[in-house]
Amino acid sequence: MANTWCELQIICDPVLEETVFWQLEQFGFRGMASEKKGDFRLIRSYLPSQEVQAVDLEALLQNLSKNAKLMSLAAPEIHQQQLDEEDWANSWKQYWHPQEIGNRVLINPAWLPTPDTDRIIIHLDPGVAFGTGNHQTTQLCLEALEDCINSDAVIADIGCGSGILSIGSLLLGASQVYAVDVDPLAVQSTASNRELNAIKPERLIVEQGSVERLVSLVSAPVDGIVCNILAEVIIKLIPQWNAITHTSTWGILSGILVNQAEAVSDTLTQHGWRVTSQLQKQDWCCLNIRRV
Ligand SMILES: C[S@@+](CC[C@H](N)C(=O)[O-])C[C@H]1O[C@@H](n2cnc3c(N)ncnc32)[C@H](O)[C@@H]1O
Known part of the structure; x- marks a missing residue:
């Protein structure tokens, strides 16, 4: 039956x-x-x-x-x-099915069987948090991460939502991720998705807060930043990033509408960063950046 x-x-x-x-x-x-x-x-x-x-x-x-x-x-x-x-x-x-993103990642809803694939599988139960992989901004970040991650990289995920980018970073080779989100439900969701993907808590540290929380959390400057929040929030956060990064830290920023990219880029320049490339999906863009 x-x-x-x-x-x-x-x-x-x-x-x-x-x-x-x-x-x-x-x-x-x-x-x-x-x-x-x-x-x-x-x-x-x-x-x-x-x-x-x-x-x-x-x-x-x-x-x-x-x-x-x-x-x-x-x-x-x-x-x-x-x-x-x-x-x-x-x-x-109709709503949730395994989804291939970029060349290497597959998002699999937690309640579906694990598909037979050569891709890296992110098992996900987004619950109430943002980050199912359906949104273009998340997809752009995951695609950019494929090219940026080098093994042993330590990454800060600012606005982690479901933890999709943190988990993706680790599965793509990063050694450790510090994830923060102002929303306690997102923190909860990241922690439960960490468990779902059998990631040890010391490799994915998740706390409620924002960059100010990262300043006290990280033991050394991070090698990469991922931040998929709206442009106006990113612009406010940029001045705080030098406190958690070193002189060649890279970053992946999304949640930015194409017509907002210039304002974000101007703020980055003022604080010692430069845009190295830009990806785009419909109205959304993703900026690859590097500290100079
Ligand atoms: C668009 S979602 C991104 C979720 C996930 N990282 C992804 O790429 O799918 C943005 C997240 O940023 C969080 N957020 C908003 N403002 C923030 C801030 N100032 N600092 C940290 N997190 C913030 C929200 O609570 C939300 O979970």
């Missing part, structure tokens, strides 16, 4: 999206996917039926309505259905 899955569909105000993700994760739901539905968001999430206890589900529904009420928003609309293994797999495939 096939396993069955519980699919929860939640239609809510976009403002509630993060709260809903958080609540679902607390309850143990996996693989959240969200899409636009008119002025609302439709969030789908899944849990094996045998793990669903009626009493917990009721508590989840009450929490979601309470949160909406506190923010004076309409209560989310919730639908639940059972899917058999095959239906679940089919519905899931």
Whole structure:
């Protein structure tokens, strides 16, 4: 007899999206996917039926309505259905499937079997954190990492999200990564993905915070920086980077729209960095940089 899955569909105000993700994760739901539905968001999430206890589900529904009420928003609309293994797999495939990135990396959702491939596999359960590999900015960073990483490199991942770039760096040959994120949920997600990829905690150190946290964390200047955050945030962080880098540290920056690249480049120049090359996917670009 096939396993069955519980699919929860939640239609809510976009403002509630993060709260809903958080609540679902607390309850143990996996693989959240969200899409636009008119002025609302439709969030789908899944849990094996045998793990669903009626009493917990009721508590989840009450929490979601309470949160909406506190923010004076309409209560989310919730639908639940059972899917058999095959239906679940089919519905899931629309949103999450193994994804090849660049020449060497494959992102595999944690709940799918490990594919037979020569590529480096990053096992990932992004939970609520950003970094599934679906976004162009993450893809650009992973592609750039393929060319930059040399063995023994120590790297700082600023804004680690799910930990995708930290884990990618280590699997591509880096010796150690210091990862930080201002969002505690991202820190949690990076730590659980570290475990999923059987990476020792001393090789991937993850803490809540930003560059100021790295200043006290790193024992020596890092060889590389990856930072996929929005351009305006990157511009604010650049002046702090000299405290954690040496004179030939390289960097990979994304989250930058093509028309923002010049402003980022100008700030880099003012602080002793230069752009060595630029990659682009649709409206997004990725800057390869080096300290001079
Ligand atoms: C676009 S996501 C990138 C996630 C992942 N590194 C990737 O490439 O897919 C940006 C992340 O940066 C974090 N963040 C935003 N501002 C930050 C800051 N000033 N310092 C550190 N992290 C920050 C966010 O919480 C978010 O997790």
